[in-house]
Amino acid sequence: MCKRKWFFILFTILSLIGCKNDLAKRLDLVEIDEKWRNGDLIEAKAAIDTYLDQEPENELAWTMLGHIESDFDSDSLAIIAYENALELNPKTVEAITGMGIIFRKKGEYEKASEYYYHAISIDPEYAEAYSSLVVINLKRRKFEEAVNVGLKGYELDKKDGTIAANLAASYHFMNDTVQREKYFDIAQKNGYRNAESLRKIFEGELTIFD
Numbered sequence: 001m002c003k004r005k006w007f008f009i010l011f012t013i014l015s016l017i018g019c020k021n022d023l024a025k026r027l028d029l030v031e032i033d034e035k036w037r038n039g040d041l042i043e044a045k046a047a048i049d050t051y052l053d054q055e056p057e058n059e060l061a062w063t064m065l066g067h068i069e070s071d072f073d074s075d076s077l078a079i080i081a082y083e084n085a086l087e088l089n090p091k092t093v094e095a096i097t098g099m100g101i102i103f104r105k106k107g108e109y110e111k112a113s114e115y116y117y118h119a120i121s122i123d124p125e126y127a128e129a130y131s132s133l134v135v136i137n138l139k140r141r142k143f144e145e146a147v148n149v150g151l152k153g154y155e156l157d158k159k160d161g162t163i164a165a166n167l168a169a170s171y172h173f174m175n176d177t178v179q180r181e182k183y184f185d186i187a188q189k190n191g192y193r194n195a196e197s198l199r200k201i202f203e204g205e206l207t208i209f210d
Contacts, residue, residue: 029061036068044068059088063095075102093119093126100132107210109136127157134166138173138208146170154183161192172202 028051035044048065055061066081079102085095100115113136119129130153137146150167157163168183180202188195200206 029058029064032064036064036071041068041071045072057088059085059092059095062088063092063098066095066098070098070101070105075105078102091122093123093129096122097126097129097132100129104132104136104139109139112136125156127153127160127163129153130156131160131163131166134170135208138166138169139210141173141209143170143173147174158186159190161187161190164190165192165194165198169198169201169208 028047032044032047032051035047045065045068048061048068052058052061052065062081062085066078066085069075069078069081078098082095082099082102085092086099096115096119100112100119102112103109103115104112113133116129116132116136119126123129130149134146134150134153137143137149147167147170150163150170153163154167164183164187168180168187171177171179171183184195184198184202187198192198197206201208
């Protein structure tokens with residue numbers, strides 16, 4: 001899966017009321033997040049390990065470690081990281097969604113859906129959970145449902161390239177090329193990095209199905 005959007009707007013807001021030391025720690029996480037989103041997984045992993053040595057009670061840092069391990073396909077380690085995050089804060093929707101992604105990768109779509117819906121029950125405006133449900137519905141060939149949840153995710157976050165790309169894929173399988181191309185263009189404008197692979201799906205050169 002493509003890079004998951006982080007929630008550092010929250011860090012920015014919290015920094016306005018935090019002490020300087022807290023702000024520095026949040027900025028450290030922002031820098032690690034940048035490494036991760038830029039594909040510097042080895043550097044991001046080393047940095048988050050160091051951070052957690054100093055801040056083992058930070059659920060956001062554990063969640064980030066889970067995302068990084070997931071990108072390394074170290075799913076067992078990702079699960080441990082997400083579980084640590086959820087032990088610290090059971091309402092960490094990013095960790096819950098991350099767990100769903102792990103089960104989706106294993107082909108356990110029902111279990112993955114449970115995690116996504118659980119994240120939505122905690123935060124009904126968490127766009128990534130809706131977009132993750134798009135992938136599950138596509139895998140199950142429930143294309144109309146994929147479009148519906150994809151539109152919900154897009155309405156909540158119109159700047160996330162992955163959300164737009166998933167919606168484009170949904171319209172592709174509904175044979176709506178106009179909407180497909182609309183959201184494909186939006187995905188590219190919003191920095192979606194797997195546009196070439198998505199285009200190959202449109203052209204039948206790649207498949208998303210098991």
